[in-house]
Amino acid sequence: MGKHIVILGGGTAGTMTANRLRRTYDRHECRITVVDQDDDHLYQPGLLFVPFGLAQPHHLVRSRPRQLDAAVDYKQARIERVDLDARVVHLAGGIRLTYDVLVVATGATLLPEETEGLTGPGWGEKVFTFYDLPGAVYLHHALERFDGGRVVIDVADLPVKCPVAPLEFAFLADWYFQRCGIRDKVHLTYVTPLDGAFTKPVAAKALGGLLKDKGVELVTEFTLGEVDGVGGRLVSYDEREVPFDLAVVVPLHGGAEYVGRSEGLGDELGFVPVDPHSLQHPDRPEVFAIGDAAGLSASKAGSVAHFEGEVLVHNIGRFLDGKPLDASFDGHANCFVETGFHKALLIDFNYATEPLPGHFPTAVGLPLLKESHANHLGKLAFEWLYWHSLLPGRGLPGIGSAMPEHGKHHVSD
Amino acid sequence: MPTATYAGTAVPVDDEGFFTDPGRWTEPMAEQLAREQGIGELTDRHWTVIRFLRAQYAAQGTGPTVRVLGKTSGVSVKELYQLFPKGPAKTAAKIAGIPKPRGCI
Numbered sequence A: 001m002g003k004h005i006v007i008l009g010g011g012t013a014g015t016m017t018a019n020r021l022r023r024t025y026d027r028h029e030c031r032i033t034v035v036d037q038d039d040d041h042l043y044q045p046g047l048l049f050v051p052f053g054l055a056q057p058h059h060l061v062r063s064r065p066r067q068l069d070a071a072v073d074y075k076q077a078r079i080e081r082v083d084l085d086a087r088v089v090h091l092a093g094g095i096r097l098t099y100d101v102l103v104v105a106t107g108a109t110l111l112p113e114e115t116e117g118l119t120g121p122g123w124g125e126k127v128f129t130f131y132d133l134p135g136a137v138y139l140h141h142a143l144e145r146f147d148g149g150r151v152v153i154d155v156a157d158l159p160v161k162c163p164v165a166p167l168e169f170a171f172l173a174d175w176y177f178q179r180c181g182i183r184d185k186v187h188l189t190y191v192t193p194l195d196g197a198f199t200k201p202v203a204a205k206a207l208g209g210l211l212k213d214k215g216v217e218l219v220t221e222f223t224l225g226e227v228d229g230v231g232g233r234l235v236s237y238d239e240r241e242v243p244f245d246l247a248v249v250v251p252l253h254g255g256a257e258y259v260g261r262s263e264g265l266g267d268e269l270g271f272v273p274v275d276p277h278s279l280q281h282p283d284r285p286e287v288f289a290i291g292d293a294a295g296l297s298a299s300k301a302g303s304v305a306h307f308e309g310e311v312l313v314h315n316i317g318r319f320l321d322g323k324p325l326d327a328s329f330d331g332h333a334n335c336f337v338e339t340g341f342h343k344a345l346l347i348d349f350n351y352a353t354e355p356l357p358g359h360f361p362t363a364v365g366l367p368l369l370k371e372s373h374a375n376h377l378g379k380l381a382f383e384w385l386y387w388h389s390l391l392p393g394r395g396l397p398g399i400g401s402a403m404p405e406h407g408k409h410h411v412s413d
Numbered sequence B: 001m002p003t004a005t006y007a008g009t010a011v012p013v014d015d016e017g018f019f020t021d022p023g024r025w026t027e028p029m030a031e032q033l034a035r036e037q038g039i040g041e042l043t044d045r046h047w048t049v050i051r052f053l054r055a056q057y058a059a060q061g062t063g064p065t066v067r068v069l070g071k072t073s074g075v076s077v078k079e080l081y082q083l084f085p086k087g088p089a090k091t092a093a094k095i096a097g098i099p100k101p102r103g104c105i
């Protein structure tokens, strides 16, 4: 009898993993089941554009099972708990699924209620997030009404999905208010728990420079302790304050809630602590995690899930054959950073190499760490590639899992 | 690599003053390390955090972030900031003689 591979989560990572596995094995070798709680597959990178009226919410959502190969089983139900000893997943309604291999791809969950005051008075009126679809739509309406004042973009604490998205929001806000003709009436502030605009020094310098050029004030090492929606203040744990008329907050992230109820599966924040190279659980060889659900020091981004996918599918095959896992993920991430005015810059990095200037993927490719119109077109093309190339589990033309060294200039800062 | 002298012993530290070899740290060094961070006296609560950090480092190979500390050490994030005002994860790691926490991206 064939093996049963159960994939928890039918988002970016779960969908592409299922499709890749399906193409690797035929139906007699293994059965593949994907579980998700709803039928709304959201193109999350599109959330950035909704507040500025640059994307229509209904264009960003498609059916989940329709992104899956017809020979993959789709089960729509809420995951309640995983029993690792019994190798059983408990779903809502008393359904049980047994597995030979489990892939955790349930992503990251927003936890706005964990920050004092964030979802209190003012939430949805002066305090917003664009990290989910309803939030992005409310913010769009609020921006349409906004006629001037202090706009603050704040990252509560790390880790967050797509750590460049809040910076992109700041860049686009500068563009948006200029286009509305009220930029001189808007004070823009970017507030981060990091000690610079970004984690890695060379990119932090470049992105910090862009904030400055665009007249966006940068407040660093600010870990959000409390939001006072009525008084219009963000307060850090070390009691510094940033005043606002409109706050855009990226809330705390954690793993999916059921992870905490599944003994031995996750870490303190509900992420699944897998080996950074093999993506295998340290105590349960039959359990793997991919995408935002994984407790890794790689960025939480769709591109990362894509690069992980190749490694994961290979390693699952090795595991099923009883062979040692030999594929190794290098932490490769690749993000287009929208900077406004139809330009974007591109960053490419991994566990060991920070984002560097140069060209991608080779010396004649797209410029790295530098604004260009070509990169903006790349960012727009990403949406088409997402539905037609990433989710079906095909490769990107000319780009493999491992980070390309060629074309990068090493700099000392 | 730079060194610093605590409790009469020279120990290797990184450019920012974090211990690079936690095995060289001894409890008597903590008071002087704390004073350098502007903390006058170490209370039992400080020690709870310091010992927790060392145990975490031994188990995980890196110090936890403030958020994880707040969830696991029995000391809330608010209190952590009262005890170690200039950023608990880094300040406490320095006093506990463990390398700079890697954090996340």
Ligand SMILES: Cc1cc2nc3c(=O)[nH]c(=O)nc-3n(C[C@H](O)[C@H](O)[C@H](O)COP(=O)(O)OP(=O)(O)OC[C@H]3O[C@@H](n4cnc5c(N)ncnc54)[C@H](O)[C@@H]3O)c2cc1C
Residues within 6 Å of the ligand: A008, A009, A010, A011, A012, A013, A014, A035, A036, A037, A038, A043, A044, A045, A046, A047, A048, A077, A078, A079, A080, A105, A106, A107, A108, A130, A131, A132, A161, A162, A165, A256, A257, A258, A290, A291, A292, A293, A300, A301, A302, A303, A304, A305, A334, A335, A336
């Ligand atoms: C504003 C924004 C902008 C972004 N921009 C980019 C970008 O430009 N480039 C890029 O590469 N990435 C970007 N990302 C990040 C990218 O969208 C994510 O990293 C990616 O979607 C992660 O895929 P995933 O499969 O791990 O998680 P998800 O796609 O979030 O999927 C997780 C799935 O698990 C399901 N689930 C969770 N809990 C349960 C449960 N208990 N029961 C059943 N199902 C459950 C959810 O319904 C969901 O479908 C952005 C993200 C945001 C928020």
